[in-house]
Amino acid sequence: MVLMMGTERKRKLSLFDDSAAATAKMVKTNGNNLINHWNGKPYSARYYDIFDKRKTLPVWQQKDDFLQVFKDNQTLILVGETGSGKTTQIPQFVLEAVDLETPDKRGKKMMIACTQPRRMAAMSVSRRVAEEMDVTIGEQVGYSVRFEDCSSARTVLKYLTDGMLLREAMTDPLLERYKEVLKKRPDLKLVVMSATIDAEKFQGYFVGAPLMKVPGRLHPVEIFYTEEPERDYFEAAVRTVVQIHMCEPAGDILVFLTGEEEIEDACCKISKEVANLGDQVGPVKVVPLYSTLPPAMQQRIFEPAPPPVKDGGPTGRKIVVSTNIAETSLTIDGIVYVIDPGFAKQKVYNPRVCGESLLVSPISKASAHQRSGRAGRTQPGKCFRLYTERSFNNDLKPQTDPEILRTNLANIVLTLKKLGIDDIVHFDFMDPPAVETLSRALELLNYLGALDDECNLTKLGEIMSEFPLDPQMSKMLVVSPEFNCSNEILSISAMLSVPNCFIRPRQALKAADEAKARFGHIDGDHLTLLNVYHAYKQNNEDASWCYNNFINNRALKLADNVRQQLVRIMARFNLKLCSTDFNSRDYYINIRKSMLAGYFMQVAHLERTGHYLTVKDNQVWLKLGPIKVVPRMHNGA
Numbered sequence: 051m052v053l054m055m056g057t058e059r060k061r062k063l064s065l066f067d068d069s070a071a072a073t074a075k076m077v078k079t080n081g082n083n084l085i086n087h088w089n090g091k092p093y094s095a096r097y098y099d100i101f102d103k104r105k106t107l108p109v110w111q112q113k114d115d116f117l118q119v120f121k122d123n124q125t126l127i128l129v130g131e132t133g134s135g136k137t138t139q140i141p142q143f144v145l146e147a148v149d150l151e152t153p154d155k156r157g158k159k160m161m162i163a164c165t166q167p168r169r170m171a172a173m174s175v176s177r178r179v180a181e182e183m184d185v186t187i188g189e190q191v192g193y194s195v196r197f198e199d200c201s202s203a204r205t206v207l208k209y210l211t212d213g214m215l216l217r218e219a220m221t222d223p224l225l226e227r228y229k230e231v232l233k234k235r236p237d238l239k240l241v242v243m244s245a246t247i248d249a250e251k252f253q254g255y256f257v258g259a260p261l262m263k264v265p266g267r268l269h270p271v272e273i274f275y276t277e278e279p280e281r282d283y284f285e286a287a288v289r290t291v292v293q294i295h296m297c298e299p300a301g302d303i304l305v306f307l308t309g310e311e312e313i314e315d316a317c318c319k320i321s322k323e324v325a326n327l328g329d330q331v332g333p334v335k336v337v338p339l340y341s342t343l344p345p346a347m348q349q350r351i352f353e354p355a356p357p358p359v360k361d362g363g364p365t366g367r368k369i370v371v372s373t374n375i376a377e378t379s380l381t382i383d384g385i386v387y388v389i390d391p392g393f394a395k396q397k398v399y400n401p402r403v404c405g406e407s408l409l410v411s412p413i414s415k416a417s418a419h420q421r422s423g424r425a426g427r428t429q430p431g432k433c434f435r436l437y438t439e440r441s442f443n444n445d446l447k448p449q450t451d452p453e454i455l456r457t458n459l460a461n462i463v464l465t466l467k468k469l470g471i472d473d474i475v476h477f478d479f480m481d482p483p484a485v486e487t488l489s490r491a492l493e494l495l496n497y498l499g500a501l502d503d504e505c506n507l508t509k510l511g512e513i514m515s516e517f518p519l520d521p522q523m524s525k526m527l528v529v530s531p532e533f534n535c536s537n538e539i540l541s542i543s544a545m546l547s548v549p550n551c552f553i554r555p556r557q558a559l560k561a562a563d564e565a566k567a568r569f570g571h572i573d574g575d576h577l578t579l580l581n582v583y584h585a586y587k588q589n590n591e592d593a594s595w596c597y598n599n600f601i602n603n604r605a606l607k608l609a610d611n612v613r614q615q616l617v618r619i620m621a622r623f624n625l626k627l628c629s630t631d632f633n634s635r636d637y638y639i640n641i642r643k644s645m646l647a648g649y650f651m652q653v654a655h656l657e658r659t660g661h662y663l664t665v666k667d668n669q670v671w672l673k674l675g676p677i678k679v680v681p682r683m684h685n686g687a
Contacts, residue, residue, distance in 0.1 A: 086185070132245050140243060164208070165210060174348070195211050240256070242256070248449060270431075271422050271430070272431070277438070279438060286391070287391055305370070320369060335367075339351050351370050377421055392413055393411065394410070395410055464511065492505060500514050500521060500525070540617060548606075552600065565599045569581045583609060
């Protein structure tokens with residue numbers, strides 16, 4: 051989605067103008083180099099190489115049509131096939147067509163915001179667009195994701211996650227509801243873009259919005275199904291990779307799996323099985339891709355396949371093993387073969403126990419179409435679906451359920467309240483959530499003290515809404531000074547907000563488990579994480595210490611950064627930083643009291659059956675959380 055705040059401008063001449071007359075008017079320097087008006091420097095040689103490739107994207111063929119529709123309408127819906135260039139090019143078209151230099155009627159600088167569903171996509175796409183515009187990332191082009199902002203006062207185009215756009219809206223209430231605010235802000239324009247959305251549904255929501263369709267440049271993709279259902283999609287996926295490498299012509303392979311551990315296991319197994327084949331096959335470069343992978347490792351997906359081991363030998367192949375993040379936004383050239391097991395992890399919320407889980411679930415037909423489309427970017431391709439055609443036709447939903455229907459609404463409700471939207475029950479959601487889920491969210495916020503009995507936002511709720519955390523964690527943090535443990539709760543909150551800090555390599559499972567046990571605390575996971583953070587700081591944030599203790603150094607660095615941001619928010623509200631004396635018997639008691647202030651709804655007691663029942667309404671918790679440092683039991687609780 052693209053949001054633009056600005057007015058129509060007198061366009062600066064640029065390479066977007068194809069006419070020779072326009073080009074002749076452009077300022078030149080150093081011979082044939084044109085001046086980049088964004089930074090006043092000559093365009094680099096790489097800029098021209100990229101520019102020639104950009105002009106081959108399908109969206110460029112409809113640039114003039116798009117700009118005309120954009121000029122004539124406040125809202126438009128654009129559906130573009132995978133690889134059409136909509137994510138990178140449309141914001142740049144808008145950038146050339148509007149005046150961002152003249153302040154709006156409120157005297158504020160204007161900007162183009164392009165939302166992305168994932169932080170990795172926002173970061174990757176922004177870097178690509180900065181490269182296309184020949185500017186430094188963080189200057190004219192930037193990104194904003196949770197706990198990380200790479201932008202400046204000069205930024206005119208920002209890629210950001212949906213949640214970060216809502217956070218910006220909280221500081222600028224005139225963005226409160228896109229559908230309603232468009233009536234009050236004629237200078238605000240909205241472009242809704244996707245490869246898979248139900249366009250008619252969006253047109254029904256934004257009444258009168260025109261629909262544009264941009265064809266992709268997909269080559270034919272041959273689809274293969276299994277004759278019988280696969281018992282083990284993981285083994286089937288690895289087996290299919292090896293068969294393709296042995297039998298199919300040159301071309302890279304993209305494999306979809308469900309999570310980090312599964313992907314790392316697959317990478318190891320594929321590498322081992324290909325190595326066992328010896329010289330009869332070419333070399334492979336097996337590359338994992340998932341959201342918690344460090345950015346430098348993520349960039350490996352764009353590296354070329356390895357060359358033959360010797361002249362005239364079998365060609366090499368790149369094999370990318372990815373979560374569903376490779377379905378959208380990230381385009382990997384060279385992929386000819388796609389292996390689709392038909393599963394992905396989805397966030398599912400159970401309002402009865404106030405808990406979210408990541409469950410492996412069947413994908414939708416729309417996702418399957420997206421996956422197969424990755425095989426036809428540069429040449430005809432093949433997609434191997436590890437399920438039957440009957441299952442595709444009868445078992446898969448047409449579209450993936452919107453996340454709002456399967457997530458905790460407490461944070462959304464708190465945000466809407468902060469934006470001044472009072473009647474949540476009758477709010478014009480495009481996909482209205484279940485009444486029970488909405489009621490549970492309001493109930494939770496009332497119990498936390500964020501809403502009063504009339505569902506109005508309280509002073510406590512206003513403070514909680516400023517923290518980029520779930521409401522329960524925000525409450526735990528806001529009240530922590532009362533229990534003289536805000537320093538410790540800050541550290542725990544930061545550690546809970548980053549990827550898992552424990553590394554467990556396959557080749558050293560026992561050593562990793564022993565290292566983890568050394569940090570374990572008898573009172574459970576939260577205090578175990580606190581031990582890790584304290585040890586990290588006591589060892590001067592040493593990367594070698596992290597390596598020796600099987601700790602993810604990047605996760606700890608990020609936690610430290612998150613903690614600093616949370617400290618700044620605490621300071622804004624004069625919430626003091628304090629700690630109980632470590633040698634006091636109340637040290638851990640106070641920390642647990644503060645945690646309980648936020649998470650009392652999830653207090654459970656252990657039954658003789660081995661199940662945990664929540665104290666509030668006897669709902670069953672079937673298992674503990676992912677870190678699994680089991681706390682001691684106090685009188686069966």
